[in-house]
Amino acid sequence: MEKSIEVHNLTVSYHSKPVLWDVDFSLPTGKIVGIVGPNGSGKTTMLKTIMGLMKPDSGYTEVFGQPLDNVRERVSYVPQRESVDWDFPADVMDVVLMGRYRKNNLFRRISKDDKRIATEALEKVNLLEFAHRQISQLSGGQQQRVFIARSLAQQADIYLMDEPFVGVDAATEDAILQLLREMKNQGKTVIIVHHDLHTANEYFDHIVLLNTRLVAAGPKEKVFTKELLQEAYGGRLTLLSKLGDLISTEEFPLREPEFKENKPEK
């Protein structure tokens, strides 16, 4: 089976403090995958590294067996809702159309095709009647759906979403979940950063349990066990956090140059 994402011995630090230590796993295609762990466990960092927004100290990530740059058009990203200023002067349609921006149409006007695709995306998240509503006037759940519509407009094969269920009402949560299942049925891969254990088992087929280090990755039946959950949510390992603090205060490089474990050149 084709791998959607491959994470190879990944170490990433933030302000020179390691947030991911030697994480290594791969994910299947056509599944809804949850990256699950407590606050500050490196989930968002994981996603940002896969999306090329953060540079690893060591190791590498691949999408569909290739570096991200080769497959960008097949990958879609939904950032955390709070990461943007919703007071920005734009309406819902403006934002969804951003999902159609590409390197090769940056200087061109928005096409009729783009508009049609954006309209379809809005229809799928049930926001068509809000197309010309100001984004500042939307509820949290509606804002989240706008972001998902923008992502749908990218017409990708794999979708990475950062906490799409945070701060949305129950009805929106159901609607998003329904949509994700439809996407899965069409063979798309959906990867979701999620912190809520209660719903994780119900939502995902495949789970990556993360707490700075990798606790477990696999089909949910294998990963969602009491022991593993306790390991992930039982607090960070004292030794690891002490060492992390030390590396940060001493400003010590995380890897010597010859051990960066970059993707071997072919």
Place this chain on the structure above:
Amino acid sequence: MDPIFLKVLIGITLLASSAAVVGTFSYLKGQSLVGDAIAHALLPGVVLAFLLGDGRNPMLLILGALISGLFAHYSIGYIKSRTKLKSDTAVSLVLSTFFGFGIMLMSLTQRSGQGQQAGLERYLLGKAAAITMDDVYVFSALAVLLMVGVGLFYKGFQLMTFNEDFAAVIGLPVPLIRLTFTVLTVLAITVGIQAVGVVLMAALLITPSAAARAWTKSLPAMLLLAALFAAISAITGTYISSVIAKMPTGPWVVIVLAIIGFGSLIFAPEKGWLAKRRRAMANQKKTVLENVLKLMFQQEELSDRNVVLSNTDIMDIRAIRPEKLRNALTDLKRRLLVVEHSSGYALTELGRSEGRRVVRLHRLWELYLTERLGMAADHIHPGAETMEHVITPDIEELLVKELGNPELDPHQSPIPYEED
């Protein structure tokens, strides 16, 4: 009108507008101060170029400003990434250092007696009258170039401002977009200081967009409005400084801009202070009217018959200021919600239905508070006093549904539904 003056006027209008258009993105990015810092930081470059070019070469001036401005911009970035200093500290540090250096260069020039100080001073506060025809042509061309640049990079600038991570993820050339934006900003400031000088440049970058934001919610409209506001101020400022001797242009441009800016904050629809005030008044009035109707309905409920209440009767039950009550009753009468009798006022059928609605909302909300939010029955009244005026028909429908068509409120009073 003097044709030379007209050309200067057109030039100033163009350059002020283009600065405002570029400044709109700085404003939306929350980087208003960076523009101010770069404007101040242009001074050393401008002074050096002025000396080298004998004060007559506008191209050299642009080059000097560009180098100085870019240097300042990247210094800010460098300080932020390499030290633990906060953004505002890095910005102030660069602003004061560069500006101090520029002023020092200016006084050195003065001391060495090169005699062009008068020409140099116009870059501090702007002096439209000192602009040569050569300047007008070069800077107008640059202003047009700036607007074309913003038009070309519109999508890139829009996405960079709203969600830069997303721009990077979809593979847009973010470093190129950023560099273009930085160069355009520095150029905009370079042309802008011809009108207002480095000290007041921030106003020309930011005030037009802040004013425009109050009137519109669309980015293209905001860009146009900002350009328009900047043009109006630039024309006014230029005119005043050319008719009154020894008057610098910058301060006048800024004062006109400030008037437009504050005017916008006061008069803009929806977001303006007046509109807010009007909404508050309307809400207050709605509350008083609904309270009177509610009170009359409750009296009918108590006595189980239609009642006629005088002003004093009403004020005995609820503390309402006499003139407020008089106004409210006049209004209710006009809206056919009450009728006046010799001894007071009575509800019409329409008014009764409205009073019933308010009482119903009050009791539904009280029930919701006890049932869903687990509040004690003696704590719920104040909240319901407000909510009865806020709840809309569709929320009422949701409430009734969620509570399962309840008959009684937490105080065992019946919830009055409309009889069919």
